[in-house]
Amino acid sequence: MKIAPIIRALAAADPDGQQLLVHTGQHFDQRMSDVFFRDLGLPKPDEYLGISGGSHAEQTARIMLAFEPVLLKHQPDWLVVVGDVNSTVACSLVAAKLGVPIAHVEAGLRSRDNTMPEEINRKVTDAIADRLLTPSPDADQNLFDEGVPKDRVFCVGNVMIDSLVHALPQIERADIHQQLGLQPGQYVLATLHRPSNVDDPEMLGQLVEALGQISQDQRVVFPVHPRTRQRLESKGFAIPAEVRLIDPQGYFDFMSLMQHAGAVITDSGGVQEETTYLGVPCLTVRPNTERPITISQGTNRLVQPGRDNLLAAWSELQNTPPQKQCPSLWDGKAAERIAACLLGQSVAAA
Incomplete structure (x- = not known):
């Protein structure tokens, strides 16, 4: 849900640019993975690592071992990682050690609960990412409180909402x-x-x-x-x-x-x-x-x-049902702002 709109936005902003989609295999159940590729119109992955199962440490290590040859082979200008799963931190660690710039989509989110593996993944990825693409102002503030320079933080909005807005006709x-x-x-x-x-x-x-x-x-x-x-x-x-x-x-x-x-x-x-x-x-x-x-x-x-x-x-x-209010920049255009940021176009830092 997070990658599909980014692929579309990058293709529209730079038709001659090359994109490479890597599927680590972490979400391996056919009903939980393949069906989303179909519904979201994602292309077939260029690289499939086939890593699934195992403990958090085993999975992270195996993804790193499988991803390093992919990165060495393709030498991308950017590695774009999303969210907070083991694949996110594993691929980021490989890129950081090889000097490949990292853009983290959904950066800055914090539960402040280190018993959650996702919290560790988020914090480590944000610590080594070069561009931190956040969904909301509270995420910006979390990063500033951790000492991240403001020129690395870009509030682009919520890319999950992009997929939702794009799919509304089919959903309805x-x-x-x-x-x-x-x-x-x-x-x-x-x-x-x-x-x-x-x-x-x-x-x-x-x-x-x-x-x-x-x-x-x-x-x-x-x-x-x-x-x-x-x-x-x-x-x-x-x-x-x-x-x-x-x-x-x-x-x-x-x-x-x-x-x-x-x-x-x-x-x-x-x-x-x-x-x-x-x-x-x-x-x-x-x-x-x-x-x-x-x-x-x-x-x-x-x-x-x-x-x-x-x-x-x-x-x-x-x-007492809740009041309905949608945060700013949750407008279906977050991926366009992400693409502009990756392509060096004008996007205001947070």
């Missing part, structure tokens, strides 16, 4: 909610995949129980991440009838389910942003978020994990 034509017998505004969309929520059987059981109680008010549709399904099946959790488990969906169908939902319950980072743009109330089941602007300006609320906390937040949401 999708009829997945009708296929599932769901009435717009009368169901809850749920996603859970973070280890802290799904790897702990006690916590997962509590959250499933809470979803069951919420489903007595509104039906719950739950596209199940492969990791989460494995945990549910291994522990034999009883899933209430009104909580409908479905397979992971493609981008258009998932976003359609989100757009028509009465509320979303998630532990995802990107979903917090997408619900904010769409104006859909969101309960994020995490102790912290690296996207606080979705709370201060968006439709997101943070919920400490646990059955009682989630049920209390659900009850409060029924009484």
